[in-house]
Amino acid sequence: MTQGLTKLKRLLVLVLLYSSLIACTSMQHIDDARVIDTSDPWESTNRTIYNFNDGLDKKFFKPIASSYVKVTPEPFRIGATNFFNNLHYLNVILNNSLQGKIDQSVSDIFRFVFNSTLGIGGLFDVATPMGLEAHKEDVGQTLAVWGSAQGPYLNIPAMGPNTTRNLPDYATKYLLNPFTYLAFTIALPVQLLEIVNTRANLLNASNFRDSAAIDGYSFTREAYLQSRKNLIYDGNPPAENFDDIFEDIDLDEEPL
């Protein structure tokens, strides 16, 4: 236990140092920090990893997730989703506080407490009907609010799209997950269930991508970066950003 706490302290210091480094080396005006950077300087490597991930997904993850959906009743999957969302909610609360969202932080503390207790360990989302809405905050969003630039887009083997700015979120989620400190024999099956349940929840999204995309890699990159921007602005990005793409077009001139 003592060794575990020492490891915890070391990891926490590393995460804070990394976050500070990212924030300091790429500080810019806060609004500019929230801009999407689609330049993709590591595109060649990212594409290779994307193709690897896609193959892995088609061969293993998607079939397993599809079978999981067939054999489990929907209430079970809803309960599992609620459980895992609640498990990671301490990370949401942490990042609320770091972003100065005090009201949201207080609301989310109550949400976490009610769902953990009345919701029986998070299996039931009793907080939302009480008006305690769920929020999605993470370290990447915190760093964006602090003024850190997005950094390069990257694909991580077996894990999918991300950006360098959001990488520390893996560490905080790991550190704030109670199952991290339990025996491997308990933590592993729970982790595997989370992976399968998460993939099952993304079946519709991946089917949509497969039907809509001409270039799956580019589609995923653009959609991911836009979803990140949406999260940074809490679902309400500035309307002006939507028509930036038309800035160099003369609307009075006919295209043909």
Next chain:
Amino acid sequence: MRILLKIILLFILSTMLSVNADTKITQSPDNVIEAFHDSLISVMKNSTELGYQGRVKALSSTIPNSFNIPLISQVILGRYWSELDTSQKSDFISLYEDLITATYADRFNNFDGETFQTDSVEELNRGRMLVKTLLTTTNGETVSLDYLMSKHDDNWMIISVIANGANDISIKRGEYSDVIKIHGFDKLIEQIRNKINEASS
């Protein structure tokens, strides 16, 4: 005297008619979107009877009347647009219209009590407008659908759709640019045709 009165009456009537002919009643941006949504709801409600081809036919006039497809095509292809000749531009515009129609005909293929609601209309730069709407399903799930609009020949037309914060035209622009960069324009055309064929199958 009677003849004079008749002449005056005819003059007044003809003046009124010419005023009406000159006066264009332009739909407001939100009215354009509501009319578009009404078309979608109608197609969805009759989706089974219409079948895919019937939905395509039903949407084939709605889509070009609602979307400024030439402008969207130009923006989507970005810097590659100027490299195309007039025939290629025209072909791409026609093909992209078919893609939008096929996509909507494929996606809006059943009705389960969905409703559209217009939330707000916001003015942006250079007179463009953003109409914010919400699509709600019977189980309470919502999708925010925001429509970026600009005026073309006095008519408000859609130039982009933003679904849950994801700007469709930005996504396609990044995608199409990469396809042209790596495989060339002809490959992009071929893949768009494949997508249209997949939607019908």
